[in-house]
Amino acid sequence: xxxxxxxxxxxxxxxxxxxxxxxxxxxxxxxxxxxxxxxxxxxxxxxxxxxxxxxxxxxxxxxxxxxxxxxxxxxxxxxxxxxxxxxxxxxxxxxxxxxxxxxxxxxxxxxxxxxxxxxxxxxxxxxxxxxxxxxxxxxxxxxxxxxxxxxxxxxxxxxxxxxxxxxxxxxxxxxxxxxxxxxxxxxxxxxxxxxxxxxxxxxxxxxxxxxxxxxxxxxxxxxxxxxxxxxxxxxxxxxxxxxxxxxxxxxxxxxxxxxxxxxxxxx
Amino acid sequence: xxxxxxxxxxxxxxxxxxxxxxxxxxxxxxxxxxxxxxxxxxxxxxxxxxxxxxxxxxxxxxxxxxxxxxxxxxxxxxxxxxxxxxxxxxxxxxxxxxxxxxxxxxxxxxxxxxxxxxxxxxxxxxxxxxxxxxxxxxxxxxxxxxxxxxxxxxxxxxxxxxxxxxxxxxxxxxxxxxxxxxxxxxxxxxxxxxxxx
Numbered sequence: 001x002x003x004x005x006x007x008x009x010x011x012x013x014x015x016x017x018x019x020x021x022x023x024x025x026x027x028x029x030x031x032x033x034x035x036x037x038x039x040x041x042x043x044x045x046x047x048x049x050x051x052x053x054x055x056x057x058x059x060x061x062x063x064x065x066x067x068x069x070x071x072x073x074x075x076x077x078x079x080x081x082x083x084x085x086x087x088x089x090x091x092x093x094x095x096x097x098x099x100x101x102x103x104x105x106x107x108x109x110x111x112x113x114x115x116x117x118x119x120x121x122x123x124x125x126x127x128x129x130x131x132x133x134x135x136x137x138x139x140x141x142x143x144x145x146x147x148x149x150x151x152x153x154x155x156x157x158x159x160x161x162x163x164x165x166x167x168x169x170x171x172x173x174x175x176x177x178x179x180x181x182x183x184x185x186x187x188x189x190x191x192x193x194x195x196x197x198x199x200x201x202x203x204x205x206x207x208x209x210x211x212x213x214x215x216x217x218x219x220x221x222x223x224x225x226x227x228x229x230x231x232x233x234x235x236x237x238x239x240x241x242x243x244x245x246x247x248x249x250x251x252x253x254x255x256x257x258x259x260x261x262x263x264x265x266x267x
Numbered sequence: 268x269x270x271x272x273x274x275x276x277x278x279x280x281x282x283x284x285x286x287x288x289x290x291x292x293x294x295x296x297x298x299x300x301x302x303x304x305x306x307x308x309x310x311x312x313x314x315x316x317x318x319x320x321x322x323x324x325x326x327x328x329x330x331x332x333x334x335x336x337x338x339x340x341x342x343x344x345x346x347x348x349x350x351x352x353x354x355x356x357x358x359x360x361x362x363x364x365x366x367x368x369x370x371x372x373x374x375x376x377x378x379x380x381x382x383x384x385x386x387x388x389x390x391x392x393x394x395x396x397x398x399x400x401x402x403x404x405x406x407x408x409x410x411x412x413x414x415x416x417x418x419x420x421x422x423x424x425x426x427x428x429x430x431x432x433x434x435x436x437x438x439x440x441x442x443x444x445x446x447x448x449x450x451x452x453x454x455x456x457x458x459x460x461x462x463x464x
Contacts, residue, residue, distance in 0.1 A: 013445075013449065016448070016449045016452040016453060016456075017423075017430075017445065017448055017449060017452070019452065020420075020423065020424050020452065022423040022424070022429075022430065022448065024429060024430070047456060047460075048452060048456055050395065050397050050401075050456075050459055051405070051452055051455045051456050051459060052356075052424075053352055053355060053356075053395065053396050053397055054397045054401060054402050054405040054455070054459060055405070055409075055424050055425075055455075056310075056314050056355045056356075056358075056359055057310065057314075057355070057396060057397060057402045057405075058402050058403075058405055058406040058409065059313050059314050059316075059317035059425075060313065060317065061309065061310075061313050062309075062312060062313045062316050063309060063312075064308050064309060064312035064326075064329065065322070065326065068308070068312070068326050068329060068330075069301075069304060069305075069308065071326070071330060072304060072308075072329055072330050072333045072334075073297065073300060073301055073304065073333070075330050075333070075334050076297070076300055076333050076334050076336075076337035077297055079334050079337055079338055214283050215283055215284050215287065217287060250298075251298060251301070251302050251305075252284065252302070254281045254284060
């Protein structure tokens with residue numbers, strides 16, 4: 001069924017059900033097309049969406065089985081990230097279906113010929129798509145390499161860049177560092193003489209804001225204790241009053257727990 | 268002075284870590300997926316279990332969700348809402364799909380959360396989770412609803428039944444079901460608003 005235009009009052013009645021995804025498809029698309037032009041109804045929806053999230057959050061709590069973690073992570077690991085192969089997969093059944101149609105038409109001799117040809121074309125298509133995908137992958141890698149090299153520079157020359165000098169703390173008196181921060185482009189951290197990390201630990205970079213410390217990213221120094229890296233952090237957090245590097249369990253933590261190794265006030 | 272600030276725990280920091288983890292996934296960092304799992308698996312598993320009812324099915328749902336997150340990390344626009352909100356909606360969507368398959372219905376026949384699977388949660392939609400205090404208030408408000416309103420809402424939200432299926436099951440006219448579900452949701456919204464600072 002296609003979407004039937006609805007007037008404002010009719011849509012208004014349906015927004016609550018739309019917010020929890022409980023409308024049938026035809027009514028849903030009618031509501032959605034009205035929402036695009038009506039700020040009042042969009043505001044009504046925005047006020048109801050948190051109710052949907054809350055309903056998901058109030059279910060009885062159950063601890064997931066311990067073995068599930070490994071299973072879930074292993075399954076993701078063998079899953080390719082979105083690729084271009086899908087288009088070929090979409091073609092193959094279509095070609096096969098085309099071949100079957102010709103057979104059904106009764107011209108079986110001709111059809112056998114065609115089917116063979118379709119098979120050849122399918123194989124050629126597969127090879128061509130593989131090559132195209134490979135080419136795309138290489139271009140993507142090259143672009144990423146260039147972007148990786150350019151990004152720190154972009155931070156350093158940003159009009160809004162700020163430099164925050166970091167001083168080694170008692171646990172790492174010889175260490176020192178500098179953070180360059182551009183709200184629009186990210187953070188570059190450089191540091192030297194950071195002590196080697198014990199196994200299972202990582203350094204974590206924080207912006208201490210007026211509200212709370214915000215995790216900017218994890219930092220692993222090289223063998224000489226040096227760090228020179230871009231942390232892509234363009235969040236909308238408040239202005240930092242200080243920058244700190246702490247030692248934390250691998251993977252990082254939500255709020256700092258370990259010793260501070262580097263600290264600097266952001267003037 | 269900021270030393271005291273440094274020890275404060277903040278939701279903003281968790282949301283920031285999630286966004287950061289998604290960026291790392293795009294670069295192929297599996298540890299980032301593990302981090303997100305550790306932060307949210309308990310809530311997502313509880314939700315999946317509430318919907319599908321059986322432990323093995325809930326486990327399958329979580330596997331589907333995290334595989335999808337891994338695949339689509341780069342396609343989710345984090346400015347549209349919190350990662351946690353996205354995860355919750357993905358989980359509900361996958362779990363409801365499973366129930367529908369069991370009932371012989373096509374996936375997302377009546378509730379199409381797939382629309383938010385990729386990027387767009389819909390005009391004005393804000394996929395943020397509510398605070399623990401707000402959730403407690405909503406739970407109390409839900410329990411305080413008359414059965415006539417609460418039951419249709421729960422059937423729609425946790426079982427993905429269409430309104431006509433709910434009407435059929437409860438032996439109540441369709442129009443009445445719609446009205447009661449709407450009233451229930453508006454009551455819950457009021458409860459949520461009371462906790463707003």
